Amino acid sequence: MARREPALRGNGWLRLPFWLTYLFLYAPIAVLVVMSFNRNKTPYSWGGFSLDWYGRLAENSSLRTGLVNTLIVALGSTALSTVLGTLLAVGLARHTRSRVLDALSTLPAILPDLVLAIGLLVFYSAIKMTLGLHSVLVAHTVFGMAFVTAVVRARLGHADTSLEEASQDLGATPYTTFIKVTLPTLAPGIVAGALLAFTLSLDEFVIAFFTHAPSQPTLPIVIYSMVRFGVTPEINALATLLLAVSFTVVIVAQRLTKLTEAL
Amino acid sequence: MTPSPAGRRAAARVATLGPGFAFLTVFLLVPLALVLSYTVFRRGRFGGIVYEPTGENFARLADPLYLDVVLGSVRLAAVTTLLALLLGYPTAYMIARLPGRWKAIALVAVVLPFWTNFLIRTYAWIVLLNSQGPVNSGLEALGLGPVELLYTDGAIVAGLLYAYLPLMILPLYSAIERLDPQLREASANLGARPARTFWSVTLPLSLPGVLTGCVFVFVPSLGNFVIPELLGGGRRIMVGNLIRDQFLKARDWPFGSVLALAVIAVLVLLLFAQAWAGRRAGRNG
Amino acid sequence: MTRHVPVVLASAGLAFALAACGGASSTGEAAPATLDAKADLSKQSLTISIWDGYSPKDLPQTVKAKLGFNTTVAIHDTNETVMAKLTAGGDSGIDVAFVSGQYAQALNAQGLLEPIHADLVPNLTNLYPEAAQLPYDKGNTFSVPYTWGTTGLCYRSDLVKTPPTSWNDLLSPPAELKKKITMMTTERWLALPALKMLGASVNTTDQATLDKAKAMLLKVKPDLLAYDDTTFGDRLKSGEAAMVEAWDGWCPTDQENIKFVVPKEGSDLWVDTMVILKSSKNKEAAHAFVNHVLDPSVHGWVPPNILYKVPNKTAMESVDPALLKDHPELAQTPADLLKGEGLIDLGEASVAYTRLATEVAAAQ
Known part of the structure; x- marks a missing residue:
């Protein structure tokens, strides 16, 4: 692999906003992690270190059910969005000039979530579809797909098609060309898009609220009903645990896979 | 028998565009058309829809009250988008230039806070910005405070920026990463200074990413209704609150649909502009 | 572009059809089900x-x-x-x-x-x-x-100079309570203090009364800390707020200094x-x-x-x-409670309350 130019040299003026971004992103996270270990219930005074809230968390089975449901929905809708969205992005860049289709592919990303939520709920009841995790999964795919399409499209923006043409000239089928040439070029865009779709699904509330079966709530629905009247340290403990687990999963995944090279 | 090139192209078109648009037609266009069909009907006395055609709902759109709200929220959303771009572009640029391993970590670190929960993070901001919170303690220690931070437009912008910054960084990363470093090296070898290389090579080529990121941040900022309530203390409402209130509080689905349609119409125009600019940038590149 | 129009039209047509049958089926089922007591x-x-x-x-x-x-x-x-x-x-x-x-x-x-x-x-x-x-x-x-x-005023007895007795204490707060009070955002309860001060019904549909109420609510807006109908209890506990409009059950009177009062002009049930x-x-x-x-x-x-x-x-x-x-x-007692005015759904007029709430919230 060709050595990349060292990033942190020669870009001095970029360092400030770079670190500022991460400071901004992690300042509230630091607050909630600290509060999860606070014996006091109020966030404004420190009552000493305590793990009580984590203990209470273990007793809360609705949070556990919610977490499992959320992971099913997020993983499923991310997989579906990534496949459909990537195909769509390639199709839009290579196989059509229609601006209507172009705009349509981004429409879910710009639709007020409440409108999509109510539209889907009315639609599901009109076709007499029973609500469940599948109805949330489909709903999340609608907007997840739009984000994948747009991010992959941004990478295809002014596509260099010479490699693909060369591949076809050498007798490769369109399918082989797509798998062996197009996809690898798009990998960083696909990963970024999938990451977005997953992140958005994990934390989505409005659409999930309207399209879920009452017996199968996702985690944001469980949490929203609990914190509507103020966050408790128990919820902060949950957030901290989620972060810790995500960190671990990401680090392990990164070691085990070739994710690094794909980027 | 080998298919003709035209046949192949048609097959490729169907294979790439078919599944996605079939899905969108069923689960986006039909539900959306259902909601938008309400725009021409009457609200029932206690909510619901009465299927009697009327043009009244559209007439109400002319009310200056709603225009005020729209202009106010466009301003806040625009400020948020600008700040997101100012923070996000350099960040995405740096991430794209990091060595492989660090790149993956930096990228995931952008979205990781969002794997917690939106409300929890927003409440953390309340703690941070509160008159007794750490930011104000810091300002006081420096002799600058206390300053009223919470329940201001500034707090709303901070909350929106926090909620949507990754939606700026990821498309930018995707667009910048693909730029060939050789392009910039070539530019540098031709004697261009880094600033000039940036303005005449990097920025124009990453423009599709910039536009995508701006739409991704601007649009949901306009539609968010929880942040104005929690961080703005309900003292300002945005377009999202307007639509939410019609659907949930007034149970006036027809007028809620009209408001939604108006917002969608404006945003679709924006999208067309974006697609047009994207293609232009593509041709120039 | 024209090629895609049929798809859009077809889905719109389908949507109308679905909407129409959805609307038809939800009416006209008057007879109550007979239930089996021994099911x-x-x-x-x-x-x-x-x-x-x-x-x-x-x-x-x-x-x-x-x-x-x-x-x-x-x-x-x-x-x-x-x-x-x-x-x-x-x-x-x-x-x-x-x-x-x-x-x-x-x-x-x-x-x-x-x-x-x-x-x-x-x-x-x-x-x-x-x-x-x-x-x-x-x-x-x-x-x-x-x-x-019912709904009333929930306050910190150690932070207010004189205990509140009237909705006016909320609508025209004394100097020391400026930016220390909250009102509810849900429209019926947002309007309640002003309507009661005007001697009007909480279920009024009279536009002139609502306009007067709006003027009162706009006047107090700059003095409010926030509009809040979920976390006001916590705000009182932390001292961020000194007096809030609250539902009785939500006022944390288990805290030593927190008290609840129903203003003398009356309230809701x-x-x-x-x-x-x-x-x-x-x-x-x-x-x-x-x-x-x-x-x-x-x-x-x-x-x-x-x-x-x-x-x-x-x-x-x-x-x-x-x-x-x-x-x-x-x-x-139930008799006390029934002195409060029962809230009812206002049908068409509820749109006027949403509008009032929007106007108050939109004013800058």
Whole structure:
């Protein structure tokens, strides 16, 4: 692999906003992690270190059910969005000039979530579809797909098609060309898009609220009903645990896979 | 028998565009058309829809009250988008230039806070910005405070920026990463200074990413209704609150649909502009 | 571009067709179902939707033990969200919903509620006679009251100079309370203090009165810390706020310095109710559930645990007198409560309240 130019040299003026971004992103996270270990219930005074809230968390089975449901929905809708969205992005860049289709592919990303939520709920009841995790999964795919399409499209923006043409000239089928040439070029865009779709699904509330079966709530629905009247340290403990687990999963995944090279 | 090139192209078109648009037609266009069909009907006395055609709902759109709200929220959303771009572009640029391993970590670190929960993070901001919170303690220690931070437009912008910054960084990363470093090296070898290389090579080529990121941040900022309530203390409402209130509080689905349609119409125009600019940038590149 | 028009038109056409049949099917089912008093409940199962922490945690277990069917508890955060879900047409999957009285009234007006079959709910006799006199549903024909209360001022006795007695203390706050007060954002309660100051009904639909109320609300806006109807209790505890508009049950009077008062101009009477959805396929179990909740051993859980009053005479009589001493607002009698004006759904006029709330919130 060709050595990349060292990033942190020669870009001095970029360092400030770079670190500022991460400071901004992690300042509230630091607050909630600290509060999860606070014996006091109020966030404004420190009552000493305590793990009580984590203990209470273990007793809360609705949070556990919610977490499992959320992971099913997020993983499923991310997989579906990534496949459909990537195909769509390639199709839009290579196989059509229609601006209507172009705009349509981004429409879910710009639709007020409440409108999509109510539209889907009315639609599901009109076709007499029973609500469940599948109805949330489909709903999340609608907007997840739009984000994948747009991010992959941004990478295809002014596509260099010479490699693909060369591949076809050498007798490769369109399918082989797509798998062996197009996809690898798009990998960083696909990963970024999938990451977005997953992140958005994990934390989505409005659409999930309207399209879920009452017996199968996702985690944001469980949490929203609990914190509507103020966050408790128990919820902060949950957030901290989620972060810790995500960190671990990401680090392990990164070691085990070739994710690094794909980027 | 080998298919003709035209046949192949048609097959490729169907294979790439078919599944996605079939899905969108069923689960986006039909539900959306259902909601938008309400725009021409009457609200029932206690909510619901009465299927009697009327043009009244559209007439109400002319009310200056709603225009005020729209202009106010466009301003806040625009400020948020600008700040997101100012923070996000350099960040995405740096991430794209990091060595492989660090790149993956930096990228995931952008979205990781969002794997917690939106409300929890927003409440953390309340703690941070509160008159007794750490930011104000810091300002006081420096002799600058206390300053009223919470329940201001500034707090709303901070909350929106926090909620949507990754939606700026990821498309930018995707667009910048693909730029060939050789392009910039070539530019540098031709004697261009880094600033000039940036303005005449990097920025124009990453423009599709910039536009995508701006739409991704601007649009949901306009539609968010929880942040104005929690961080703005309900003292300002945005377009999202307007639509939410019609659907949930007034149970006036027809007028809620009209408001939604108006917002969608404006945003679709924006999208067309974006697609047009994207293609232009593509041709120039 | 023209090639795609048919798709869009077709989906729009399909949508209209779906909307039309959805609309047709939701009307004209007048006859109430005949329910089988001897139905085998163990073959049914129930999904209820309620606010978080508003019922005993072991409710599904006690229901299972006593009545033999499984209960799923779904949580909603506000009346508004569950209403949207219930009114979208089709089966929401919810059998019994807990909503405030005026929302129950609106659901009933849309033909979505099963009438209460009183013969299947013998425990209705545990309720105070006053609880059958509530204006949104006289005689409890489609709803059963679960909790009731009123709205007033909740304040920190150590942070206010003189204890508030009037809505005017909120609407024209003294200098030391500026930026230390909150009002509710939900429109009916946002308008309430001003309407009561004007001597008007909380259910008024007179535009001139609403305009006057709006002027009062706009005048006080710069002095408010925030509009809040969820976290005002925490704000009082932390001292961020000194006086807030609050529902009685939500005022944390278990704290030493926090007190609750109903202003002298009067206030409302709100009721949270249980309703059974017409779309439910488990109506016998639903009635058995409602009856179970009205059992004093279950209903009596409410006052000591979440500090709300229940309209259940037997349950209220068994409340520990020490608790009533610590929480005087729990001791309000049904007669006291009925002095408050019952909130009802205003139909067409509710749009005027939404507009009022929008105008107040939009003013900068």
